[in-house]
Amino acid sequence: xxxKFPRFSDADRVLKELEGTPVxxxxxxxxxxxxxxxxxxxxxxxxxxxxxxxxxxxxxxTPTVSDANSSIEMALLMQAILLYxxxxxxxxxxGERGAVKITDHLSSEELEDHNALIEIRNKALAxxxxxxxVSNEVWHSGKLFFVEIKKGGWLPAGYNSSINFxxxxxxxxxxxxxxxxxxxxxxxxxxxxxxxxxxxKEPLTQAIFERCTFDPISLFGSDEAVTRALNGIPxxxxxxxxxxxxxxx
Numbered sequence: 001x002x003x004k005f006p007r008f009s010d011a012d013r014v015l016k017e018l019e020g021t022p023v024x025x026x027x028x029x030x031x032x033x034x035x036x037x038x039x040x041x042x043x044x045x046x047x048x049x050x051x052x053x054x055x056x057x058x059x060x061x062t063p064t065v066s067d068a069n070s071s072i073e074m075a076l077l078m079q080a081i082l083l084y085x086x087x088x089x090x091x092x093x094x095g096e097r098g099a100v101k102i103t104d105h106l107s108s109e110e111l112e113d114h115n116a117l118i119e120i121r122n123k124a125l126a127x128x129x130x131x132x133x134v135s136n137e138v139w140h141s142g143k144l145f146f147v148e149i150k151k152g153g154w155l156p157a158g159y160n161s162s163i164n165f166x167x168x169x170x171x172x173x174x175x176x177x178x179x180x181x182x183x184x185x186x187x188x189x190x191x192x193x194x195x196x197x198x199x200x201k202e203p204l205t206q207a208i209f210e211r212c213t214f215d216p217i218s219l220f221g222s223d224e225a226v227t228r229a230l231n232g233i234p235x236x237x238x239x240x241x242x243x244x245x246x247x248x249x
Contacts, residue, residue, distance in 0.1 A: 005216055005226055011035060013212035014204070024202045030195035037188035040100045043087035044181045050080040051174060058165075074164035078125050080173055085121040088114070088180050102183045110179055113172040120169055139163045 015031045018024050054076040057069075085099075092098030106114055116135040123129045124139035131141050140162045146154035216226045
């Protein structure tokens with residue numbers, strides 16, 4: 001364990017130690033709520049990175065249309081929308097994290113953008129509704145047809161087309177990401193305040209926190225990132241996202 005930083009204790013491991021015990025019921029509830037908010041904020045952070053990558057691609061790409069560029073644009077837009085939806089609207093089944101509902105905090109214009117993004121996620125990205133308009137656009141069209149052949153008879157064939165990059169949807173996403181982040185950040189701080197209050201009323205033993213300590217560099221990736229996180233805690237900005245890759249043998 002590094003000595004240059006204060007000790008860090010893993011809240012998920014703390015919660016697992018408390019699960020199945022009759023103690024600290026308010027603490028456990030507050031922990032779950034705060035962990036959900038934190039995880040949803042991470043989704044929005046990753047979605048913002050994808051939005052920025054797509055914006056850079058659009059600003060720097062040549063006017064030439066190619067299947068490769070089109071596929072990359074669609075992949076970035078699709079994943080960003082899926083992350084936005086997962087954080088703000090997806091209904092989790094038993095055992096899933098779930099989302100933080102934001103619709104009660106949106107203006108009428110923001111709600112229109114939000115609902116359009118969720119409809120696109122549900123009917124154009126996660127599922128296919130052939131030849132039906134989704135948010136005023138037909139995202140997937142397809143046709144199976146027969147072609148007459150010289151030898152006599154007909155052979156079946158097919159053709160499909162779908163929207164890849166959609167400027168209006170990208171604009172909606174760009175407007176909604178900062179709005180959603182502000183709402184979820186407020187939600188997170190509300191739950192961490194409740195967690196602090198619960199810990200003051202039902203203090204946990206020092207031993208639980210000590211058993212769940214971990215090296216912060218393994219989480220944040222570097223000394224500098226740990227320092228930034230520690231400096232951000234008093235200002236309530238100690239959030240980050242770091243992409244990791246599985247090891248390949």
